[in-house]
Amino acid sequence: MHPLMSRRTRLSLAVAAIPVIALTFAVPFVNRDEPHVFGLPFILAWLIVWIVLTPPFMWIIHRVIEGRR
Amino acid sequence: MSAPVIALAVAATIIACAIVVGLLGGRHKLSNPSEFLVAGRSLGALLLWILLAGEIYTAFTFLGAAGWAYGRGAPVYYILCYGPVAYVIGYFVMPLAWKVGNRYGMLTIGDFFATRYTSSSLGAFVAVVGFVFLIPYIALQLSGLQTLLSIAGYGTINAQLAVIIAVLVIALFVFSTGLRGAAWTAIVKDAVVLAGVIFAGVVLPIHFFGSPAGVIARVEAIKPHWLTLSTSDPTYNLTWFISTVALNGAAFFLFPQSLMSVYSAKSAGSLRRNYVWLPFYNVMLALMVFAGLTALIVRPGLSGPDVDQSFVSVVAKYYPPWVLGAIAGAGSLAALVPVSVQLLGASGLFMKNVVEDALSWRGSERQRTLAVRVLVLALAAGALVLWVFLKTTLVELLLIAYNGMAQFVPGFAAAFWWRRATALGVAAGIAAGITICIYGVVAKVSAVLGVNIGLVALAVNAIVMYIFSVVTTAPRAELVDAFRSAAFADDDATTN
Incomplete structure (x- = not known):
């Protein structure tokens, strides 16, 4: 069986898609100045938060879903 | 001492420190191309991290982000x-690339294409395209370097000459230590750049x-x-x-140097x-x-390529010369270290996939080393020429390079996930994509209906690859199967 078709890998890809979508396709929906977060325009705060959240998402894939060291 | 002397002396000291660390850390016998280009596939966690992370912190980062x-x-x-x-993409794809690289002994992106599609001509074609589109990327670093050095000299020195000298010094350095020495200088570079x-x-x-x-x-006001x-x-x-x-x-x-960094990893897990x-x-x-926005308020009025000077010119105006020198030194390293890895990657690529494989040149180790050195000078010269004639902002140079490299994506993905892809299909796709990218540069079109022209080229590339693949003879199934089973093998099966 194709390794990418395994259920575990599909779940990994679905979780990985969340930060990627947040940094790309979600941008038109958050592209505004208000409300300001920590003094930053909303869009900039959104992007920074999602960049910081990417490693936790990938860590969950790595450790929890794929069970790697 | 005058201000330019102090600033330039501080900058030169920082560059010298990095070179010393590189020479000390890079001491290693360079007996074969693998040792030289991918450090014998032996880089551990710290050096690999610095090498991979260092791709983000270049002169472009330092100046271009603030400039935009x-x-x-x-x-x-x-x-x-x-x-x-x-x-995120790399997490899933690069372990596959590392495993086939390890299995087949690949050193370059040309090797990857030549192996999967059993065509050294395709490998050579990819090598030439990679080589050509790496030049704007190197020119980008040189632009950054010139900006920094001319500001650090408070306009009193010939920055163009200083750039040429700096590039020659770093090229000689990297060719005496290879990738391992470059990875060690990157440690110093990243520390000062982060500061x-x-x-x-x-x-x-x-x-x-x-x-x-x-x-x-x-x-906002x-x-x-x-x-x-x-x-x-x-x-x-x-x-x-x-x-x-x-x-x-x-x-x-x-990018040629990125895949080279991937191959230098000790294991798929470390990637x-x-x-x-x-x-x-x-x-x-x-x-x-924030730095760029600060400059926008404090020192308004810059335009065109000058925007890249934004925050450094604020430092020059409001801070003592040693601070400016430290910033210029950090920025210069941010240019020189990536340039050294890029020169290494491009020369290795051209030498291995064009000169040795496609032109069947078999020289002694000494002759090959000499040829690579000549190649580095040619590449550096090409980048210098482009840099002089193509004065765009740093970001625009970066986008040209990315658009070109992106044309490898369909053939790279098909290597793993589409068995029917053929060498001719991949070559035709890349040729079509590159043609559109070059048109974009010549006609100064960077987007079609808002879509980045590189992505448009990529879509055309994929369609052309599909059509030319299905009309040409299918690749031999057992070769494709062997490649794919190497890629998708468990980690344990591939550790050497």
Whole structure:
């Protein structure tokens, strides 16, 4: 069986898609100045938060879903 | 001592320190091309991290991110975003590439294509394309270097000459130590660059506005909507943003020197662990946005390529020469270390896939070493010429390089996930994509209906690859199966 078709890998890809979508396709929906977060325009705060959240998402894939060291 | 002497002396000291560390750390017998180009596939966690992370902190980061925040506003956000997208893709794809690289002894991206599609001509074609599109990327670093050195000399020195000298020094250095020495200099580079980024993005805004966020309020007061993406701008609008982040995220790993860094890893697992955490490193880039916005308020009026000087010229005006020298030294390393790895990657690529494989040249080890050195000079000269004639801003040079490298994406993905892809199909796809990219450069078109032209080229590339693949003879199934089973093998099966 194709390794990418395994259920575990599909779940990994679905979780990985969340930060990627947040940094790309979600941008038109958050592209505004208000409300300001920590003094930053909303869009900039959104992007920074999602960049910081990417490693936790990938860590969950790595450790929890794929069970790697 | 006069101000230019102090600033340049501090900058030169920082560069010299990095070279000394590289020479000490890089001491290793360079008995074969693998040892030289990919450090014998032996880099452990720290050096690999610095090598992979270092691709983000280049002169472009240092100057271009601030420059775009200064000159364009919100479109600069793409620079923050494509790295994390690339690392997510890399987490899944690069272990596969590492495993086939390890199994077949690949050193370059040309080797990858030549092996999967059993065609050394395709390998040579990919090598030439990679080589050509790496030149704007190197020119980008040289532009940054010149900006830094001329400001550090307070306009009193011939910066063009200084750039040539600096590039020659670093080229000689890297060819005496190979990739391992470059990875060691990258440790010094990243330490001073991070210090510089924190200074530029935290200390500068606090000095002038009381807090990093203070500068945001000032910018919004003067230029409303500067910090949100435009829906009406014909080029740098929302569609452009999404397509550029996606394109750069996908193309990120297909720069010749990037795949070389991947092959230098000790194991597929060490790559995965790096990609999990690398986005944290990217967050620091946001600080350069604050630096650029600070310059926009403090020193308005720069335009064109001059926007790249934005925050450094603020440092020159308001801080003592040694601070300027430290910033210039950090920035110079941010240019020189990536240039050294890029020169290494491009020369190795051309030598291995064009001269040795396609032209069947078999020289002694000594002759091959000499040939690579000549090649480096040719490449550096090519980059210098382009840099003199093509005065665009740093970001635009970067986008040209990314658009070109992105044309490897369809053939690279098909190597793993589409068995029917053929050498001719991949070559035709790349040729079609590159043609569109070159048209974009010549006609100064960077987006079609808002979509980054590189992504348009990529789509055409994929369609052409499909058509030419299905009409040509299918590749031999057992070869494709062997390649794929190497790629998708368990980690344990491939450790050497």
